[in-house]
Amino acid sequence: MANLQRKVYLISDSTGITLEKLTHSLLSQFPQVDFTIMTHRYVDSKSKIELLRDQIQSTSLQDPLQPLVFTSLLNESHRRILMVTGVQFFDVFDFFMDKLNLALDLTSVPVSGLSHAVSDEHQYESRIDAINFSLRSDDGMHTEQYTQADVIIMGVSRTGKTPTCLYLAMNYGVLAANYPLTEEDWNKSAIPEVIIQHKNKCFGLTIDAEHLTRIRSKRFANSDYASLKQCQRELSYANRLFAENNIPYLDTSTTSIEELATSIISKKKLTDKT
Amino acid sequence: MANLQRKVYLISDSTGITLEKLTHSLLSQFPQVDFTIMTHRYVDSKSKIELLRDQIQSTSLQDPLQPLVFTSLLNESHRRILMVTGVQFFDVFDFFMDKLNLALDLTSVPVSGLSHAVSDEHQYESRIDAINFSLRSDDGMHTEQYTQADVIIMGVSRTGKTPTCLYLAMNYGVLAANYPLTEEDWNKSAIPEVIIQHKNKCFGLTIDAEHLTRIRSKRFANSDYASLKQCQRELSYANRLFAENNIPYLDTSTTSIEELATSIISKKKLTDKT
Secondary structure, eight states: OOOEEEEEEEEESSOOHHHHHHHHHHHTTOTTEEEEEEEEOOOOSHHHHHHHHHHHHHHHHTOSSOOEEEEEOSOHHHHHHHOOTTSEEEEHHHHHHHHHHHHHTSOOOOOTTGGGSOOOHHHHHHHHHHHHHHHHTGGGOOGGGGGTOSEEEEESTTSSHHHHHHHHHHHHOOOEEEEEOOHHHHTTTSOOHHHHTTGGGEEEEEOOHHHHHHHHHHHSTTOTTTOHHHHHHHHHHHHHHHHHTTOOEEEOTTOOHHHHHHHHHHHTTOOOOO | OOOEEEEEEEEESSOOHHHHHHHHHHHTTOTTEEEEEEEEOOOOSHHHHHHHHHHHHHHHTTOSSOOEEEEEOSOHHHHHHHOOTTSEEEEHHHHHHHHHHHHHTSOOOOOTTGGGSOOOHHHHHHHHHHHHHHHHTGGGOOGGGGGTOSEEEEESTTSSHHHHHHHHHHHHOOOEEEEEOOHHHHTTTSOOHHHHTTGGGEEEEEOOHHHHHHHHHHHSTTOTTTSHHHHHHHHHHHHHHHHHTTOOEEEOTTOOHHHHHHHHHHHTTOOOOO
């Protein structure tokens, strides 16, 4: 069966991030359709809206299928300009805001882009500080910082420790350090010294050995480091270490950064500081 | 006026990220209310849902104001369990999916958590590669990588270059390098050599001098580096460099990482690779 095609316009008066996330969630429920998504951000004036409306209308004349138009515009008159015939119009705010106004018995204060603006300087700096903390304590550096850490991610090389830490820092202001499990550690067959005193902050990442070989080969092809045998050896050490020390862990082979980060937040009961 | 208080439950069968973003956008329109948000992720079984329902009901008995319950549960019977009296219930999928099914004349394929799962290994690795690219080319390192870069962020120390690059990499798979403007460069009074050949990829960050002093003082209090005079001197050089070379730039003083990243995507017409 040939894939169905469909044009999708995302139109925001601000960053468009909420709209992207929501639309992606919704459209992923229709895997049989091949969506072409066009995001238009900072569409915040009447003239920009009118230009975009004309563009959408002239494109849709050549397409037998009506394009989907998702918006998160706070200005009602701007929304009305886009509600043209020939498109399927979805507004994120329209539906929920009416219900929310009723539920709260209040009237909203429409301020465009508020949700991703710097609303609180302290919170903003706590995210930047968390990112810097992650970078400073990346890959086993500055272990003296572990007293401040909210979580210490452990795993062998190339299991996704750094991206997971950065995601936690950027999105939740969590102080996430990461510690690489290396040959040096597993010769001792015990939990690394530096970890013992912070064991309750530890979280492990593991991965399928074949998958790890592929990832490492991209970096150093035909090396010992990337060989299946070496990957198996390191992973069996790491997995045993997690199990013997009751360190919770996740397999990153088929898990996204988002899933890793939010699972760690749930399992370690970390607080969102943003 | 005392702030109004309201409890909010976010309940997802998956990462809860879409729900967090949407709810945050919606609730930020009611700055007069002090919301207490409790996120419950990976609530994916009947027993977990029932436990949570009981918890919400018993808490709401002590509160004269009904809690708001936002869900993004794909399982309809799970949603029904939560639609209890005494709460204001908002379901993200319910409303949009019906409209989408009609618009597309198709039936959705409910797969929980699809939106943040690893749907495509190539896309997943391109994000990880982009993060590694950003880290390798952070702070003016490995300028020989600039041929591959999608964008090169420039600015004096502590203007938010690194977080912006990491955000672009993590969320859009954009290859973002960053180059610090230092004393060494401005003594030459021309655009740094290494930048000239990639001038069309450059984007500048600037900041208010007082703000920069505060940020730098947190790192090195009472230093020359953090002094207002030094900050003014560096910023006046950087701003002149951007203007004289037609390098687009943004002021990060009151701009969030999200706003910086999405503005750069818009202004430089970068492609979302995820």
